[in-house]
Amino acid sequence: MGSSANAISESPAEGWFTNEGLNLRFVEWGSPEKPAIVMLHGLRSYAHTWEPVALALLDRWRVIALDQRGRGRSDWDPKGNYYTEDYVRDLEALADHLALRRFVLLGHSMGGANGFVYAARHPDRVAALVVEDMGPGASANSGGADRIRRELNETPSSFATWSDAAAFWRRIRPDISAEALQSRVKHSLKQGEDGMVTWCHDAVGIASARLSAAPGKIVDLWPHVEALQMPTLLIRGANSDFLSAATAEDMCRRNARIRRADVPGATHYVHDDNLAGFNAVLQDFLTRVLGSSASWI
Template identity: 25%
Template sequence: MTQYHQADFDTDFGGTFPFKPNFTNAPGFAMHYVDEGPHGDETVLCLHGEPTWGYLFRHLIPVLSEDYRVVVPDHMGFGKSATPRDRSYWLQDHIDNLERFVLALDLQEITLVMHDFGGPVGMGLAARHPDRIRRLISTNGPTPFGQPDLADRLTANSVTSPWFQWILKAEKGGSLETVLGQLGFNILSTLKLNGFENNELITETWLAAYGSRFASPADCLGAIGWAKGFATGAHRFEIPDVAAVRAIREKPALAIWGEADRTLQAEHFMPLFTELFPSAPVHRLPGVGHYCLEDAPDVVGRLITDFIRRN
């Protein structure tokens, strides 16, 4: 079993993540982000989830940055961003951080690309600043936006999702923080439990990219927070006002969903998207799991590029 150290993380992982690191203290900690491509009027803002970081978008960044500014922040406690010990890691904290980040960089005409928990974080930003959003793209990322049945959908999904079943059981039994506090050791089982189908991805470099960020329990506060917030009900979804709902409904939107996703199952979460964007295109990818950007990066990249060019 590989033992990681934080120093192992400060690399480009064998040239697989060859992007210049950028940092801002606008959210109250050192937030890392990738910023590639021409700084024109538009920005593609890519938001990761649990327990990943900007590495998830490594195939998408060079494709889109030929024509657009591509900004990929790492949430607090993930990737190359800091993990402050005096902060809470609930959904609302990540929305606050993203808002401060976007305002500090004055990002406008934003195309949101959202995966996993990046969905509710991105939709939180959209609720607060709909005027800054140009397009919305879900890649196995839920799009909660004030729908009244969200709680019911979360509950129904947790009944059959192995990841959410484990979270609830582990929190009840007192082992959640202990297990996720050793995420550097069990990153592969965690990723597999969430679901990816392409086992050819599993190399030492790939494992180091995802695992070495979590070298000690103190490094795992972000991953623990996402899970614990669900189990304890501490996450608060942003509720948009009527004007924000009206504005966002008019934006071009796209959904890409790996149908083999066992963590966020399409039957429970796709209606959040289709109710908000009833005429938007939806691409369901057979045999592709929760991490669609890992399982099918070429397909996802082509769909996103074509969508942006058409809209």
């Protein structure tokens, strides 16, 4: 791995581990000697979505981003087990594989739900938690949840050209930055043998799990939010249609360890819409955590 930011950006270290018969991939930036942050992406995203966040942290942190099952280059689950409990077991396997004794955990949306559950179960391993625009009930009863369900039903299985694929992402993510759009096209799509541009993730399996989850597969996040024992930062997009201001306020009221930051000019996809704003509140929080938790480095 190169020492410059550009070299790191071009070729982060890549690693693999196996859980429940699936080969799962992660990428990492930074020195293994530094304290670790594990980052979990959202429903239809990928590990490299965190690259511009990671590159701003390398002076003090080691950043590890997981291609969660069915996404990026990780295996698709032939059984279609794309539910919170499955993702949490994968995260447990990753932490054990890397022998992470203590680390910061960051998750966006679906990754945030996974983060709440893991952190509540493993307070000894999670030094601090950061959740981007996720809270109890948001996945089921919000305008954003309805929008995501519509998107899943209306998403084409393939595109004739890369331009068509980029136009699709721009249409459903009108606030996304040009850099984030370029990343999304590069890392979420591939060219098939027939010349069509298609998805890297298991679009059919993921949509099926999201749209028709049995009641027993849906996790009530409130007990996990209330059980958190570590400093927690809730980053909300000020224009989010997914996590309401009222729910975010209630989360902070129910657990005094949670502090909230609303990022202006951002929807549910905070780090894609306003990277500078996201990085500013994240780095301020991490500076506080690092300063008060030097013993776990």
